[in-house]
Every structure is written in C-alpha cells, then in structure tokens.
Amino acid sequence: GQTQYDLVDFAHYSDIFYSFKQNSKNPGSTEAIFQTPMYDWWMGSGWSLGPQFVPSILANETNGVVFCPTANYVNYYGMANGLPLKDPDSGFDEEYPWRDRDPRFYTDITYDGLQVIENTAKFTSEQKEKEIQYANLYTGGNYRDIKNESRTGYLLHKYTPLVVNGFDEGLRDYGDALTIQVSWMRLSDIYLMYAESVANGYGSPTSVVNGYSLTALDAVNKIRNRAGVEGVADKYAGSLDGFMSELRRERAVELAYEGHRFNDLRRWLLLTESPYTIKTSQEFDRVELDKKDPTQSRVANFREEVIVTRNFSEKHYWMPLKVSDVNIYPELYQNPGW
Structure with missing residues (x-):
C-alpha cells in the first residue's frame, strides 16, 4: 500500500x-525512517559535526580531526555502467580514474583536482600560488598533510556542501544553518535488506516473496537506477554468490559512512577476512589537471599503499561484557576471547 516513504530523486539526494x-x-526528506533525536540545531551544525568533513587547508584554520575515506573503500564506487572497477569490462582506466564513475562517487567523494573553493578573494599570495581552490590530493599535494588534511588521497563531502569552507560560505556561520543528520534507517536500506534476505532465503537473485512481485535483483536495481547506475550485470545476477558480491558492494556505496559497515561485515562473517582488514591510501602523480572537468584529469603511477592492517580475530564478532556483570554469578560467562 501507499506510505509516506519514497526514494528521494537523485537531484535532491543531499536532502x-x-x-x-x-x-x-x-x-x-521522504526517505528517513528512524533518526537520532535532534535536540537542537547545534548537534549537526558547522560547530559540531561539520568540521570533521572540512580539512584545515579548506577551513583556513587548524581543525585537528579530518574524515578521510580510505582508498580500499572508495574502490567500491564502481563505474556508471554498473560494473566494479576490477571487472575487465568495466572500462576503468588508471590514467583517468575519476572518469565515468558511479554518480554517487561525485556526490560523496572529494577527489584530486575538484574545485572546492569558489571565492579566491580572501587568498593570501601563498594560497594563490599553491592554487588551493583545487583539491590537490595527489601524492605530495598540499591536501595530503597527514596531520591536518588527507592521509588517504580522498575527502568526504556527502554531509557538507562544497561551499562550506573558510573562504566561501564559512564553516561556522549560524545564518547558513548547516544541519547534518545521519539516519539510523532509511528506505534504500530497507530495499537492500529485502534483497539480501530474499536472495538468501529463497536461493536466487530472481526470487520473490509470496504476495510481492519485487525480486531481490529488482530491489538492488531500484537503488542503482535512482542514482543513474546500470543494474547488476548478468554475469553477477546469474548466481547467488555473484549477486551477493554486488549486493555487498551496493550497500557499501549507497550507505557509505552511515554507520552500517561494521555490522554488515560482522553479519557476513567477513570482519576478520582479507582484504576487509586492510586500510589503504591512494597514491598517484598528477599529469594533467582539467580545471573545467576534473573527471577528465590524467594521472600516473596510480597505486595503493597499506596504511594499517586490522588485527581482528573471532572474538571481535562479539563485544566484551562488563567484568562487573560477568562476576555476578558463576554461570554468566564472558564472551569468547575476552
């Protein structure tokens, strides 16, 4: 039946x-189902949540905490043709790595060469010389200071418009009233949970639940189509394993940085498995910057370097219980490994 919930059209995705x-x-908008109680505007403002998405060079002040998507995660954002980057038919080109990507890559990820500052009037002579209006995220670029900028080669603007910086609208401007909200559950998550449960419960991506016409494959493609991405390719849709590999990637992209990933990896029993334990940076040299269309910029020596390897083991599928609780009586044990 009809409800008040509906997928937000992609032109208003940031809503x-x-x-x-x-x-x-x-x-x-029409997609949020459960949210954190918003006690006041300050919680999601440019004074509270906002600064973690704006590096020091953009804020024109030292922030101290910067959110940098890792390269291994950004790799989940495939191509607009619906294929993952490593698929031989995807068309991904390491010389032009920002070209023809999933449109959500451009709504979420700040990549090398993207113009992130419009107003250069406030620039010092040094800032003008270094052209900091462009995200200089190549190896050695002035956006790559590990302490104050990006250590991974990427930044995130999913939760802040690009004009929120220390030169355009200003990060801490009450009048602009930047308000961030990370929903606990939204409609696209429901579609993807439906797809996962139906495919696994009935054994096929083309399975349906009695009383519904939507297949597991249809549900994933509904989310992709909203973003202007082609559906799951036949080569992946023909088996449960192939479909699940694409569904896991779809959850990573659509629900990126919304707090689902850790629990997803636990549910899939992949938390302890390589390559999910490895966090990487994107290293490359800028060859040619296309200032009008940075998606067409050319790079060289495109590679990843490991930043950290998480030493997760079986015990990390469970949380430790408080020692004071497990000591209440002998039959209450601590979770395994803790």
Whole structure:
C-alpha cells in the first residue's frame, strides 16, 4: 500500500543527509525512517559535526580531526555502467580514474583536482600560488598533510556542501544553518535488506516473496537506477554468490559512512577476512589537471599503499561484557576471547 516513504530523486539526494540555508530544516526528506533525536540545531551544525568533513587547508584554520575515506573503500564506487572497477569490462582506466564513475562517487567523494573553493578573494599570495581552490590530493599535494588534511588521497563531502569552507560560505556561520543528520534507517536500506534476505532465503537473485512481485535483483536495481547506475550485470545476477558480491558492494556505496559497515561485515562473517582488514591510501602523480572537468584529469603511477592492517580475530564478532556483570554469578560467562 501507499506510505509516506519514497526514494528521494537523485537531484535532491543531499536532502537525505544535510540541509543548508533552510532554517535548520531536519534532513531526511521522504526517505528517513528512524533518526537520532535532534535536540537542537547545534548537534549537526558547522560547530559540531561539520568540521570533521572540512580539512584545515579548506577551513583556513587548524581543525585537528579530518574524515578521510580510505582508498580500499572508495574502490567500491564502481563505474556508471554498473560494473566494479576490477571487472575487465568495466572500462576503468588508471590514467583517468575519476572518469565515468558511479554518480554517487561525485556526490560523496572529494577527489584530486575538484574545485572546492569558489571565492579566491580572501587568498593570501601563498594560497594563490599553491592554487588551493583545487583539491590537490595527489601524492605530495598540499591536501595530503597527514596531520591536518588527507592521509588517504580522498575527502568526504556527502554531509557538507562544497561551499562550506573558510573562504566561501564559512564553516561556522549560524545564518547558513548547516544541519547534518545521519539516519539510523532509511528506505534504500530497507530495499537492500529485502534483497539480501530474499536472495538468501529463497536461493536466487530472481526470487520473490509470496504476495510481492519485487525480486531481490529488482530491489538492488531500484537503488542503482535512482542514482543513474546500470543494474547488476548478468554475469553477477546469474548466481547467488555473484549477486551477493554486488549486493555487498551496493550497500557499501549507497550507505557509505552511515554507520552500517561494521555490522554488515560482522553479519557476513567477513570482519576478520582479507582484504576487509586492510586500510589503504591512494597514491598517484598528477599529469594533467582539467580545471573545467576534473573527471577528465590524467594521472600516473596510480597505486595503493597499506596504511594499517586490522588485527581482528573471532572474538571481535562479539563485544566484551562488563567484568562487573560477568562476576555476578558463576554461570554468566564472558564472551569468547575476552
């Protein structure tokens, strides 16, 4: 039947995650189902959540905490043709790595060469010389200071419009009323949970539940189509294993940085498995910057380097219980490994 919930059209995709110059309007639009109680505007503002998405060079001040997507995670954002980067038919080109990507790559990820500052009037002569209006995220670029900028070669703007910086609109501007909201559950998550449960419960990506016409494959493609991405390719849709590999990637992209990934990896029993334990940076040299269309910029020596390997073991599928609780009586044991 008809409900008040509906997928937000992609032209208004950011309405799910933030509002800006809208009198502190709570984000979420028609897609949010469960959200954190918003006690006041400050919680999701440029004074609270906002600064972690704006590096020091963009904020024109030292922030101390910067959110940098890892390269291994950004790799989940495949191509607009629906194929993963490593698929031989995807068309991904390491010389032009920002070209023809999943449109959500461009709504979420700040990549090398993207113009992130419009107003250069406030620039010092040094800032003008270094052209910091462009995200200089290549290896050795001035956006790659490990302490204050990006250590991975990427930044995130899923929760903040690019104009929120220390030169354009300003990060800490009450009048602009930047308001960020990360929903606990939203409609696209429901479609993807439906797809996962139906495919595994009935054994096929083309399975349906009695009383419904939507197949597991249809549900994933509904989310992809909203973003302008082609559906799951036949080569992956023909088996449960192939479909699940694409569904896991779809959850990574659609629900990126919304707090689902750790629990997803636990549910799939992949938390302890390589390559999920490895976090990487994107290293490359900038060859040619296309300032008008940075998706067409050319790079060289495109490679990944390991930043850290998580030493997870079986015990990390469970949380430790408080020692004071497990000592209440002998039959209450601590979780395995803790």
